[in-house]
Amino acid sequence: MATTQNTYGAENLTVLEGLDAVRKRPGMYIGTTDTQGLMHCLWEIIDNSVDEALAGFCKHITVTLHRDGSVEVADDGRGIPVDVEPKTKLTGVEVVLTKLHAGAKFGNSSYDASGGLHGVGSSVVNALSSRLDVEVDRDGNTYHMSFHQGHPGVYTDADPEHPSPSSPFKKTRKNRPTELEIIGSVPKKRTGTRIRYWADPEIFNATAQFDYDQLIDRVRQTSFLVPGLTIRVIDENVPETGDASIDTFTETDVPEAQADHAEQVETQDEQAEKQWNAEDPAPLRDAEDERVLEDAEQPDASLVDAPSHRRVEEFCHTGGVEDFVDFLSHGNEISHIWRISGQGHYHEETQAVDDNGDLHAENIERTCDVDIAMRWTDGYDTTLRSFVNVVETPGGGMHVDGFLNAITKQIRKAVEDNARKLKVSLKDSKNRVDRDDILAGLVAVVTVRIAEPQFQGQTKDVLGTAPVKSVVSRLTDKQFSEMITGSKRGFKDQSMRVLEKIVGEMHARIQARKTKEVTRRKNALESASMPPKLSDCQPGNDDVAELFIVEGDSALGTAKAARNSSFQALLPIRGKILNVQKASLAQMLSNKECAAIIQVVGAGSAASFDISQARYNKIIMMTDADVDGAHIRTLLLTLFYRYMRPLIEEGHVYAAVPPLHRIALTGPRKGEYIYTYSDDELAGKLAQLDEQGIGYDADIQRYKGLGEMDADQLADTTMDPRTRMLRRIRMIEAQEANEIFSLLMGDEVPPRRQFIVDNANDFDRSKIDT
Structure with a gap:
């Protein structure tokens, strides 16, 4: 009988082509195939649109949860390139959606900082979808392309207005290089991308479903981190009510009078744009926290046909991380919101792509933008949120370490300098501020923007780019020291209140031990x-x-x-x-x-x-x-x-x-007492006794205190x-x-x-x- 070793040869090796590897091992790319994995796919598509906003080319993003279970993400960014990529001979749309580790985020020309970095986000979502449709507005045209489980092709929908993954599908023919086709025209200045996909039930388990509350939290969070970006969420999966305004509101702090462009002489394209917008106006914005959003207020034509009973929420904030900290804060403030911001540089050796598409080692000078907001409240819980290029890092990383090291150092120094005023004995070695003392009641948002950050894994939970730690530490050390010492104008009273709270936490910790x-x-x-x-x-x-x-x-x-x-x-x-x-x-x-x-x-x-x-x-x-x-x-x-x-x-x-009162009954019920607890109750009870003919002592006892009662x-x-x-x-x-x-x-x-x-x-x- 032959052994396994003897029968092992090249014919036993399996080569998975294209996106088949993703479908075979989805957990490697999205973590799980339950609700969290489903939401991770959505984050990948949204983050690509947000990257366009970070680059300064996108002002509106719309996320639509359709009634058929599909999700659509639309933006007004530059649009996925539609021309042919020289090396693969495929259009940019097909490269982005079918090739792993392909995109514009490996070089330095298109994105200085981005959330999607590995070039697998869109292609992974495509691979794990039973159907994905993409539309791109560029160069005056609308381009369209469809995919089934990552493979390009053509769907024949019985009703084009209601596409379905169960419609007949035909893969791209070998003699046809691409299925990207022009399906309409738009004004030349209009650009954007719309991706609609249906998660594949063959991949995701039966319990996987879109978490609306999680989506809203993520969208709100992004609107704080990208000031001025308007993100709208449309949920068509709400019960029919007949009332178009129910469950429809928006959260925004963008002034209504804010203009997007200076007044200019209209060209032919601008006139066409004006006519287009007359049918499809941009969303109105005002300074109220909540308001009804009419169905007519649409940023692009993809939203026009949504049902009247849909739920719409819109988010736009201009204050950035300060607004975020204010939103996260609970309880009474000990300090105002303190802001630390600046820029630092570091060198990093990385693999760069040359003009021929080859990789080679190169020492590059990186720029690290730091933006931190913080506040102490009278509570004891710590709220510390950290982000790299708007991607949250729940596990922290180098940027958080640099921030905490710097504030810990400066607070300890400030406590020593103010020991007499704070009544801290420096002779007692136990009177040393711990980091937990500092974190109690702290609400902080730490953000950095860097090119090509190093994360731990595709899920990007922890930032591992080591030089970022020293950049954040230096900026925080310099600016925070001016705040906590009170040398910066307007910070003297606040800094003393913060120090008093921190020292109080230290004493409480010591007292708890005793x-x-x-x-x-x-x-x-x-x-x-x-x-x-x-x-x-x-x-x-x-x-x-x-x-x-x-x-x-x-x-x-x-x-x-x-x-x-x-x-x-x-x-x-x-x-x-x-x-x-x-x-x-x-x-x-x-x-x-x-x-x-x-x-x-x-x-x-x-x-x-x-x-x-x-x-x-x-x-x-x-x-x-x-x-x-x-x-x-x-x-x-x-x-x-x-x-x-x-x-x-x-x-x-x-x-x-x-x-409050004691009524002593008389007559046959002498010795019984009725107690009342308010003047109104007393009046009602006396009226009831009179009506029933029950006698009572007219001298009603009113208790002025507990001491007037006897023990019984x-x-x-x-x-x-x-x-x-x-x-x-x-x-x-x-x-x-x-x-x-x-x-x-x-x-x-x-x-x-x-x-x-x-x-x-x-x-x-x-x-x-x-």
Whole structure:
């Protein structure tokens, strides 16, 4: 019997021609054949249009999700070349769409910076499509060509207005060099490319589908990174509504009056262009964030026949990465948006293509354009987005490393220079700012534009071009140092607030380490480290344990008698706690009331907060039912929202609802009591009792505070789970409380003044506590 080795010969070798290798191993080119792979194909086509915008030749891109499952990407760039490429004797359209590693991005003449670099994007999408149609506007003509699974040919559609991949297809004949044909005419100055393709179900699995939300995020992101570029997304896959305007809006900040061209004498071509645009006008633009977009406002003729019920979203931003950072920011700002931009040069040895099409090593001077925007907020999450030629690099790379190294170096130096003002002891080696301290609350967008960047793999997750690191580091080091030291005009106050936040993060990290041993429930011996005012509950009931934060010492005695000590703990606070909206993290940690709450909860604070370590299942704010009590609850909510947010997000924070009045019944029902919680409820209840003929004591007791109740009353109305009323605090309520304090008690005076002016007429003098 022959062995495998003996039968192995040249006849066993398989040679895959053209794009067959892509269809055989699609994962090598698009990662997966599920939804992510499907979306990756779309990114490849969109990025080619964006590259035209980066080169300054494209102003509009339109992405259409058709009802038949196909996708179309249209742009007004230069259009794919239609002339014959000398080496292959094929038209430029066929070279781009059928040849791997072919295109205009390997030399330096057509694109200084681009997202598609490997020359495989369009051809890979073509190979993985059951059908692909391309139209190119150039030289006064519209050219058309079709492909089936990467092979050029001709489809015979029963209805040309509704092309289908299931229509009869005939491959290109051997005696015909190309199927590129002229199907119409356009004004000579009109150029552009339209690619429509149907993903091949033989390649993509049944779960693969276009993710509309992911598409919108990517398009919005691109509009930030290419200022002035208008990108429109049309989704025809929405239910029929009969209302052309429903689900149709746009996001733009381009002024309506902005003109694209100076006024000129009309030539014959310009007159033709004007007549063309009369039937197919360019999209109108205005400064509103959202508006209805009429179907008549079209950038090119490819959009005219879309159904009236389609969903349209349009994006255009002129502020670049500053607008992007503003969009990504959440919470209150610690600093304005800081911008770092500039240009650097480096040398790189690369394989260049000579006039004969041969590769040879060449040392080339590269230009690296850097554009960075950043801002610190009062939050603790880090939002850092990085891009190379508008392609996102989720894994970061050399540009991100250069940026972070530079700001870390300058911030440490600034902290040392301002140690006395920031109350940092340089003698203690532990008082050293870590990168995590700096990243807390940082929102930053880091972008670089370079020719022929080196990515790790076709998916381009990480930038590997090493010289970029030093370019970004040098620019950031110089410009950021002027900002963080306050030497640049207008940055002094901001830089100090940033340094205070970062130092506060450092102290919180150190404090979290020191208090780690008390993050879990302590036994009787260890409980001595807890605040002396804490009346803790018995251990062993962690899943039902409740912490009541009680307003004032006067109510504490009654609450002790009213509670169930097996699972209910009490922590009194002395009136209003610190307004953490205006205080720094260090000030908050040094405040006894705030520090006690954080210590008792036992899960840390800010970035080090770990909800799994919380010692109680419910945190209940128990304050008086008056204006002061509401004020204290708002202060507590602001503390929880800013420093222990997961407690609110997961529904562990509650407000006790103590009654405002007690009605003592008389007659046969003497000894019974009815509690009401507002003046309106009291009036309604009294009217109901009168109507039913039930007697009651006319001397209605009104509680001014929790301390006026006896233990039984407090237990029945506020503390006993069987009879009490609690209100769970939702995230939106905590966020509103935070915003109210930002407005009424924050550092910004003008918004507070405007609020007072706007609401002066609604002021009710009777509600003043006199």
